[in-house]
Structure formats: C-alpha cells, structure tokens
Amino acid sequence: MAVARQERLTLEVVARRQLARDIVEFTLAPPDGGALEPFAPGAHITVETPSGAMRRYSLVNDGAAPGTYVIAIKREAASRGGSASMHDQATVGTRLAVEPPANDFPLVEAPGHLLIAGGIGITPILSMARWLHARGRRFGLIYLTRSPEEAAYLDECRTFPGAIIHHDGGRPERFYDFWPHFETPRPEHVYCCGPRPLMEEIKAVSGHWPEGRIHFEDFAPVEVVRPDDRPFTLVLARSGRELQVPADLSILETLRAAGLKPLSSCESGTCGTCRTRLLAGEADHRDLFLREEDRRDNIMICVSRARSEKLVVDL
Numbered sequence: 224m225a226v227a228r229q230e231r232l233t234l235e236v237v238a239r240r241q242l243a244r245d246i247v248e249f250t251l252a253p254p255d256g257g258a259l260e261p262f263a264p265g266a267h268i269t270v271e272t273p274s275g276a277m278r279r280y281s282l283v284n285d286g287a288a289p290g291t292y293v294i295a296i297k298r299e300a301a302s303r304g305g306s307a308s309m310h311d312q313a314t315v316g317t318r319l320a321v322e323p324p325a326n327d328f329p330l331v332e333a334p335g336h337l338l339i340a341g342g343i344g345i346t347p348i349l350s351m352a353r354w355l356h357a358r359g360r361r362f363g364l365i366y367l368t369r370s371p372e373e374a375a376y377l378d379e380c381r382t383f384p385g386a387i388i389h390h391d392g393g394r395p396e397r398f399y400d401f402w403p404h405f406e407t408p409r410p411e412h413v414y415c416c417g418p419r420p421l422m423e424e425i426k427a428v429s430g431h432w433p434e435g436r437i438h439f440e441d442f443a444p445v446e447v448v449r450p451d452d453r454p455f456t457l458v459l460a461r462s463g464r465e466l467q468v469p470a471d472l473s474i475l476e477t478l479r480a481a482g483l484k485p486l487s488s489c490e491s492g493t494c495g496t497c498r499t500r501l502l503a504g505e506a507d508h509r510d511l512f513l514r515e516e517d518r519r520d521n522i523m524i525c526v527s528r529a530r531s532e533k534l535v536v537d538l
C-alpha cells in the first residue's frame with residue numbers, strides 16, 4: 224500500500240513449487256531475461272494477481288543482483304480472490320503485472336537480531352535469516368506454525384544455528400511462551416511477521432523494551448474500519464478546519480478526500496510513518512507501533528479512530 228503508484232513491470236512465472244500444504248513458491252523473471260532492480264531483506268513486490276486483486280508478497284531470494292523475484296503464497300481460506308487465483312491460475316508461462324520492490328521492513332544494523340515468524344510470515348523473516356547467516360552474523364529465529372505439513376521452508380530453517388521451531392497444533396495450551404526472550408531487554412532488534420494475534424503478543428511482552436527495537440510487518444488485509452464504527456469530528460489545529468470522519472473511512476482516507484496529503488506507507492498501523500500528535504480527545508488505538516506511554520499524545524491515523532466525539536490533531 225505504498226503512497227505513490229510505481230511503474231509496473233511485466234514478469235513471467237518461470238517456475239512454481241509446492242512448499243507446504245497450502246503454500247506455493249513462484250519464481251518470476253522478465254520475459255526478455257533482462258535485469259531486475261536489486262532489493263534488501265524485508266522487501267516486497269506488489270503483484271496484480273490473475274483475479275485483478277493487488278497483493279503484496281515478500282521477496283525471499285537474494286536481492287543483491289537478482290535475475291528473478293521469488294515469492295511464496297499461502298492460499299487463504301477466506302481469500303477474496305488474490306491468493307486463490309495465484310494458486311489456480313498462475314502457472315509457468317503466466318505473465319503478471321508487478322510493482323518493483325519496496326521495503327517497509329528493512330533490517331537495521333544491530334548487535335544482534337531476533338527473527339520471529341508465524342505461518343506464512345516466514346517469507347520476509349527467511350530472507351533476513353539467509354542474509355544474516357551468509358554474513359556470519361548472530362541472530363535467533365523462532366518459527367511458529369500449526370504443524371510441519373503447513374510450514375514452508377522448514378528444512379532450511381532447521382539449519383540455522385539455534386533456530387526454534389514450534390508447532391502448536393492450534394491448541395492454546397501449546398502456545399509458545401515468549402516471555403523468557405523478552406523479560407530482560409537486550410540490545411538486539413526484533414523482527415516479527417505473522418498473524419495479528421502473534422504480533423499483538425510480541426507487542427505486549429516487549430512493552431518495556433526501548434522504543435524502536437521491535438519491528439512488525441503485517442500483510443493481512445487490515446480491518447481499518449469495523450462494522451460498528453461511528454463517525455466523529457476531526458479538528459486540524461493548525462488551520463482550525465473541522466472534518467467529519469465517516470463511519471466507513473479512516474482518518475487518513477478522510478484527509479485525502481479533503482485534498483490533504485498525509486504521509487503514509489504500510490497503512491496497517493505497523494511502520495510508524497503516519498504518526499500524528501494528538502492534542503485533545505480520546506483515541507481508539509488500533510496500531511502495533513505506539514508504546515503505551517506515547518498513546519496519550521499520539522495517534523496512527525491510518526488505522527486508529529476516536530472514542531470521544533472529537534479529536535484535535537496537530538495538522
């Protein structure tokens with residue numbers, strides 16, 4: 224969901240491989256064999272799937288001088304067409320329109336890294352693990368899935384020193400306990416990609432860590448607006464302008480509709496780009512970015528809304 228629309232490439236599926244029960248890996252290359260834009264671990268491409276739906280997928284191959292882009296896609300049970308159409312219709316020879324790589328989840332230099340993946344969230348995490356491993360860097364990997372049959376790249380993940388692989392069978396009593404990893408803050412940076420409940424758990428256990436150490440990537444379509452959401456008034460303090468945020472639009476979308484150009488990137492409450500000072504009113508925080516102590520005076524306008532009738536923001 225990048226702000227600016229990028230120029231699209233046409234890429235061809237040159238290989239596909241079943242990785243796990245519902246997960247297929249696709250290798251994409253330019254039909255003329257030309258070069259592709261390099262990328263760093265954590266990057267994704269946006270693909271126009273055969274259904275017409277645009278979907279973001281993490282790149283898992285080495286991005287230094289890529290001849291191909293490799294992605295892995297899980298068929299989502301509740302798919303609105305994107306993942307199902309890739310599984311059913313994208314065969315070798317299929318051509319797809321693709322936006323070039325972007326990266327909302329870049330690895331930062333740090334004394335150590337802890338990588339946490341849940342399910343198909345392994346894709347950006349694997350590219351980071353490969354990159355760190357190839358350079359002899361210290362990192363930890365925790366990979367959680369329901370079962371081995373549903374886990375992509377399992378054999379490779381087992382080869383990383385100290386990797387923790389945990390299958391919980393979907394049973395609450397077997398959920399992984401993260402607290403021992405987070406009890407004492409360490410100088411490492413943590414990267415987490417997976418289902419929303421996993422990311423919320425990591426946010427909860429890391430609340431006492433210094434700001435900026437925990438990074439999230441969220442690919443699931445985010446419910447920015449919920450069925451019981453209500454309209455409210457947004458006051459832009461710098462101009463005194465008042466906008467009505469309707470029940471079915473986010474603050475970000477409302478600002479755009481009013482002709483403003485607020486900064487945004489992930490639009491799922493994880494990257495921090497749209498952080499805005501909250502001057503008055505009570506926010507309904509729905510992001511994974513702000514720490515508890517910052518929530519009184521800040522709001523992530525891509526996902527969060529109001530509990531009060533009115534919010535006043537520093538815009």
Ligand code: FES
Nearest residue numbers: 488490495497525
């Ligand atoms: S745009 Fe990323 S947190 Fe709002």
